[in-house]
Structures are given as structure tokens and as C-alpha cells.
Amino acid sequence: MSPSKEELEARELAEASREKTWHGNSFLKELFLGRFRLDLVHPYPVEEPNRPEFTDFFAKLEGVLRDVVDPVEIDATGEYPPEVVDALREIGAFGMKVPVEYGGLGLTHPEYVRCMKLLGSYDANVTALLSAHQAIGVPNPLKMFGSKELKEQYLPRCAKGSISAFALTEPQVGSDPGKLATTAVKSEDGTHYVLNGVKLWCTNGTLADLLVVMAHDPGNGKIHCFVVETAWEGVKVDHRSRFMGLKALSNAQISFNNVKIPAGNLIGKEGEGLKIALVTLNTGRLSLPAGTAGAAKGLTEMCRKWASVRVQWGAPIGKHEAIAHKVADIAASAFAMEAVSEYCGDLADRDGADIRLEAAAAKEWNTVRAWRCVDEGLQVRGGRGYETERSLKERGDCPIGIERMMRDSRINLIFEGSSEIMHLFIAREAVDKHLQVAGGLIDPKVTLGKKLALLPKVGMFYVPWYAKQWLSWGWPPRYGEFGKLAKHMRFVHRSGRKLARNIFHGMVRFGPRLEKKQAFLFRCVDVALELFVMTCAVARAHRMQQMGDANAKSAQRLADLTASNCRDRVRQLFGALWSNDDDLKYGVGREVLDGTHEWLEKGIMGLGVTPEDLAPPSMDEMLKEMRGESKASTPDRDSVTAC
Numbered sequence: 001m002s003p004s005k006e007e008l009e010a011r012e013l014a015e016a017s018r019e020k021t022w023h024g025n026s027f028l029k030e031l032f033l034g035r036f037r038l039d040l041v042h043p044y045p046v047e048e049p050n051r052p053e054f055t056d057f058f059a060k061l062e063g064v065l066r067d068v069v070d071p072v073e074i075d076a077t078g079e080y081p082p083e084v085v086d087a088l089r090e091i092g093a094f095g096m097k098v099p100v101e102y103g104g105l106g107l108t109h110p111e112y113v114r115c116m117k118l119l120g121s122y123d124a125n126v127t128a129l130l131s132a133h134q135a136i137g138v139p140n141p142l143k144m145f146g147s148k149e150l151k152e153q154y155l156p157r158c159a160k161g162s163i164s165a166f167a168l169t170e171p172q173v174g175s176d177p178g179k180l181a182t183t184a185v186k187s188e189d190g191t192h193y194v195l196n197g198v199k200l201w202c203t204n205g206t207l208a209d210l211l212v213v214m215a216h217d218p219g220n221g222k223i224h225c226f227v228v229e230t231a232w233e234g235v236k237v238d239h240r241s242r243f244m245g246l247k248a249l250s251n252a253q254i255s256f257n258n259v260k261i262p263a264g265n266l267i268g269k270e271g272e273g274l275k276i277a278l279v280t281l282n283t284g285r286l287s288l289p290a291g292t293a294g295a296a297k298g299l300t301e302m303c304r305k306w307a308s309v310r311v312q313w314g315a316p317i318g319k320h321e322a323i324a325h326k327v328a329d330i331a332a333s334a335f336a337m338e339a340v341s342e343y344c345g346d347l348a349d350r351d352g353a354d355i356r357l358e359a360a361a362a363k364e365w366n367t368v369r370a371w372r373c374v375d376e377g378l379q380v381r382g383g384r385g386y387e388t389e390r391s392l393k394e395r396g397d398c399p400i401g402i403e404r405m406m407r408d409s410r411i412n413l414i415f416e417g418s419s420e421i422m423h424l425f426i427a428r429e430a431v432d433k434h435l436q437v438a439g440g441l442i443d444p445k446v447t448l449g450k451k452l453a454l455l456p457k458v459g460m461f462y463v464p465w466y467a468k469q470w471l472s473w474g475w476p477p478r479y480g481e482f483g484k485l486a487k488h489m490r491f492v493h494r495s496g497r498k499l500a501r502n503i504f505h506g507m508v509r510f511g512p513r514l515e516k517k518q519a520f521l522f523r524c525v526d527v528a529l530e531l532f533v534m535t536c537a538v539a540r541a542h543r544m545q546q547m548g549d550a551n552a553k554s555a556q557r558l559a560d561l562t563a564s565n566c567r568d569r570v571r572q573l574f575g576a577l578w579s580n581d582d583d584l585k586y587g588v589g590r591e592v593l594d595g596t597h598e599w600l601e602k603g604i605m606g607l608g609v610t611p612e613d614l615a616p617p618s619m620d621e622m623l624k625e626m627r628g629e630s631k632a633s634t635p636d637r638d639s640v641t642a643c
Contacts, residue, residue, distance in 0.1 A: 019278070028358060029429065036493045038539075043543055057096075060091040072390060077248070094163065114290075128246055129204065163208050163209060184224050195256045195260075202253070232259055236257070241253065337370065339539075358532070371410065474494035495527065
């Protein structure tokens with residue numbers, strides 16, 4: 001089936017917004033082509049001696065968390081106490097990524113990663129407050145793309161604690177920016193833009209003084225990026241959203257009614273809005289891998305202590321194999337997650353590196369792994385893991401908040417790019433070289449004559465390239481310097497070439513349909529993620545051994561288990577590439593949507609709403625309602641007992 005006009009337009013917009021030029025080396029980019037560039041990870045980066053300025057700030061941050069932040073109270077009230085926000089402002093926490101010349105702390109990315117790891121180990125609500133401001137709020141895009149005047153105007157305010165938020169998502173627009181409906185129309189005299197629209201799920205929105213807003217020009221369809229002040233006339237917080245977890249998250253729906261934005265508040269150039277958003281997220285995504293690594297380290301501590309003292313069947317539960325396996329996997333995951341986040345933090349400050357794939361991979365692998373760790377950690381804790389901290393405390397038990405951690409962790413697989421979007425993003429970059437070389441052969445718009453003319457060029461690339469994917473040596477004694485862990489590096493070497501061959505085979509077999517074969521592409525991406533994690537974990541353990549670290553033997557054991565687990569998943573993924581139930585699952589999924597299996601829904605209370613009721617209102621409807629011109633029709637939710 002040919003793609004619709006809407007699908008083609010969305011694809012073209014996404015392609016136009018991609019970073020087409022690679023600005024440096026990338027381990028994953030090379031791995032997708034069958035090249036194991038170990039030199040890009042090994043030697044694993046050495047932690048630099050702490051700068052006095054950072055040591056001082058880190059100690060203050062620890063003090064604020066210990067003495068001022070009460071995670072249980074924040075979760076129960078669903079609010080950030082003023083004293084918490086004030087204490088964070090006082091130590092300069094809102095200026096972590098703001099350059100020193102603008103009044104910020106000017107932390108390096110490795111230093112920022114350490115702070116996020118500390119925060120993530122203690123309270124997810126405060127972590128979200130600070131990371132949303134630093135990573136996707138005003139400081140990051142302004143630092144990267146803002147004019148000198150904009151930086152001077154707003155970065156000092158951010159450093160002093162003017163909280164910022166990111167406004168991209170709309171009621172009808174999630175990860176598909178092609179349907180962006182918020183508009184920014186330039187005035188005839190060119191002095192300002194007029195902003196109209198509604199933005200949804202703006203983290204920090206109810207507290208924010210400043211917003212990064214994406215809007216499109218209805219005249220030419222270009223997407224622009226602006227700094228908008230919430231105090232301006234026409235900016236309104238319509239609603240504060242509440243969630244399953246992150247109870248204090250100051251997340252808002254914000255409307256803009258004829259808001260006048262000075263022309264100078266444009267970030268970058270006209271039409272660069274989406275590109276700015278995507279580039280900003282490259283380094284912005286480093287917050288989540290670090291925060292989740294901190295959470296996993298905290299879970300490791302909990303499991304170690306609880307499984308040592310909880311006795312069942314005459315022995316501590318940690319001595320029973322079922323629980324020991326869970327504890328081992330959590331500890332190994334924490335080691336690997338920390339290895340990945342620290343490597344990416346170092347990479348972000350490294351000259352000659354392109355971090356887009358590694359940042360996305362770190363976000364995806366660490367958030368998924370953290371969710372599994374929380375699930376297993378709750379299982380280790382048993383009924384106490386499901387019980388709230390307050391309830392535990394009231395009956396005299398130790399109040400360890402696993403259930404709160406579970407509620408807070410689930411969103412990590414959704415925001416800053418859902419797992420599915422991360423897979424699509426990585427998959428697109430994985431086939432980038434192939435599309436450059438042979439894209440014309442699978443493009444339905446290219447004529448037969450032009451396709452035939454491409455064949456010599458395609459052959460010149462693929463004949464030697466494909467041969468290399470079979471001929472390279474990935475067996476002993478190669479990588480012998482890694483000792484007992486060398487076998488894992490050899491496995492990565494061989495598997496990287498096998499992955500490259502399979503991607504090529506997929507292009508040959510599926511042709512233009514490859515972009516629709518998401519299950520196939522996602523498995524290829526997951527293979528690459530596991531190989532990346534193996535490499536980081538083994539390289540980190542080897543580096544600790546080289547440095548004479550007192551914990552080097554422990555690190556070797558954790559890296560060995562990490563790599564063994566990754567190898568098992570890689571084998572399963574390779575096996576499922578060509579032997580699977582993808583067509584059956586897709587067919588049944590479509591049948592569910594068209595009502596074939598609707599009989600299954602009989603005998604239940606039901607939602608009491610139609611599919612049309614679930615569809616969000618259009619931007620026009622929301623703007624009319626905002627201006628009092630009409631009232632959008634929505635179902636009476638109070639009458640829907642099951643909704």
C-alpha cells in the first residue's frame with residue numbers, strides 16, 4: 001500500500017529536520033556498518049579530579065537533599081515546598097549548565113551526570129524539576145543556538161533560578177511535529193510574532209517564568225523556536241496535569257492568545273525550530289540515563305541489605321537462588337547503566353564526537369533497564385515493596401519507598417522520546433549510509449532509468465563492504481588484553497558484522513517496505529544497544545583494573561554478568577529476526593481495531609465512551625473555547641463509572 005499524502009509530508013518534514021551531517025565519530029554509527037570501533041570507547045574515560053567549585057556545589061546539593069528535601073512529603077502533597085525551591089536556588093542548582101560568564105556554575109557534562117545520578121538516587125520529583133529546566137528548558141537551546149543578546153538577557157535569569165519549561169507537545173501532536181498547530185505569524189513591520197495555540201504536558205509549566213515554544217508559520221509551514229515569558233499578556237496556564245507518579249511535577253497545559261513575541265526572541269533562524277529541538281535533546285537526554293543509574297544503585301543497596309536480613313525457610317532470602325539471581329541482575333544493571341551514562345557524559349564534552357545515537361541509546365537502554373530493576377526490586381522486597389512508606393512507618397517497619405519508585409519510574413519510558421520513538425530514531429540513523437548509497441533503488445519516486453544508472457555506484461560500495469562483513473577475524477587471541485572478558489569483546493566484534501549483514505539482508509528482502517517493518521528494525525536496534533552496553537561495561541571494568549582500583553575484581557564480575565546477559569538477549573534477537581510471528585501479530589492487531597474481536601469485550605462494564613469521544617479536540621476548537629466563542633463538546637466524565 002502506497003503511503004498517504006499526510007504520511008509523505010510528515011516523513012519529508014522529519015527528514016528535513018534531521019542532522020544530515022555527522023559532526024564527528026560515533027561508536028554506534030560505525031557498529032551498524034559492521035565496524036567495531038573499540039578505540040571510541042577504550043580506554044574508558046578516567047574520572048577527572050574534582051574541581052574545587054564542583055566539590056563545593058556537590059556537597060551543598062547533598063546537604064539540601066538530606067536536610068531540606070522530604071521525598072515522602074513531596075509525594076504525598078504533590079507540591080514542591082517553597083523552602084525546597086528556595087534552597088536549590090540558593091546553591092545555584094538551576095544554573096548547573098549555564099556558563100560561568102552568565103552567572104551559572106558551568107558544570108562539565110561528566111559533572112552534571114554525577115549530579116543527576118545523586119538526585120535520581122533520592123527523589124524523582126526534584127530530579128525532574130532540575131533536569132527539565134537544564135536539559136530541555138531555556139538554558140540548553142539558548143546556549144547552543146541563541147544570539148548573544150538573548151543569552152545576555154535570559155541566561156543570568158536562569159542561573160539565578162527563573163524556572164523554565166519546554167513547550168512542543170500539543171493535544172493532537174506528540175512525536176509527529178508535522179501536525180503542529182500552534183502558529184507564529186510575523187508582523188508586517190517585522191518587529192514581532194503573534195503566537196496562538198495550546199501546548200500540553202509542559203514540565204515545570206506551572207512554575208515557569210520562561211518557556212521554549214515551538215510554533216509553525218501558517219504561511220510557509222516552517223517551524224520556529226522562541227523564548228516566551230509567562231508574564232506576557234495572553235499567556236495562560238489552563239490546567240495542571242496530575243499523574244500516576246511524579247506527584248509534584250509542575251506539568252501544565254498552557255494557552256497562547258495573540259501573544260506578541262519580540263522578533264529578537266527567535267532562537268536560531270526561522271524554520272530551524274524542529275532541528276533545534278532535536279539537537280537540544282541529544283545532550284538533554286543525558287539526564288535520564290544518569291538519574292536512572294542513580295536509582296538502580298539505590299535499589300542495589302536496598303536489595304543487598306534486605307536480602308541479608310530477611311529470613312525464610314531457615315536462611316536469608318538472598319541465599320535462595322531465585323532471589324540471588326534477581327539481586328545479581330540488579331547490581332549488574334546498575335554497573336552497566338553507570339558505565340553507559342558516564343561514557344556518554346564524557347562523550348558530550350569530547351571534541352570530534354557526535355553524540356546523537358549514543359545519547360538516544362543510553363536513554364532507551366537505561367530507562368528500560370531501570371523499570372525492570374524496580375519491578376524486580378519490588379519483588380525482592382515482597383509485600384513491603386507494594387506498601388507505601390507512610391504505612392510502613394506507621395506500623396513500625398522500615399519505610400523504603402519501592403512503590404513510589406515504581407510509580408515515578410514508569411514515565412521514563414515515555415518522556416523525552418518514548419521507547420518506540422527512540423527505536424525509530426536510532427533505526428533511521430542505522431540505515432543512513434545505506435540510504436545514501438542505495439536509497440534511490442528503493443525510492444518509488446525514482447524512475448527505472450535512474451535506478452539502473454545507480455547500479456555501478458551501488459556495486460562499488462557493496463561488493464567490498466559485504467565481503468568484509470564475513471572475512472574479519474573475531475576469534476582468539478584478538479582482544480587478549482581484556483583477559484577473561486576478552487571473549488565478550490570478540491562477541492561484539494562478530495555480532496556487529498552479523499548485525500550489519502542482517503540490516504543489508506532486510507533492505508534487499510523488504511525494499512521500500514523496510515520502513516514499515518518496525519519489529520525487524522527494532523530488533524536490529526536492540527542488538528546494537530546490547531552490544532554498546534557490553535562494550536561500555538567491559539571497557540569500564542578493564543579501566544578500573546588498569547588504574548589499580550580497589551574494586552577492580554568486583555567490577556570484572558559485574559561486567560562479566562552484564563555481558564553474559566547481553567549475549568543471551570542478542571542471540572534471542574538474532575533468532576527472531578527471521579523466525580517470528582510479526583505478520584500474525586500485525587494482522588490480529590488490525591483485526592482488533594476493525595472490530596473483528598469486539599466480542600471479547602462483552603461481559604464487562606465498559607468505558608462508556610466512543611472512539612470519537614477519546615479523540616482530543618482540534619486546535620481551532622480549543623482556541624474558540626479559550627476565547628469564549630464556543631464550548632468544545634466532551635463526554636460527561638462524571639457519568640462514566642469505568643473511565
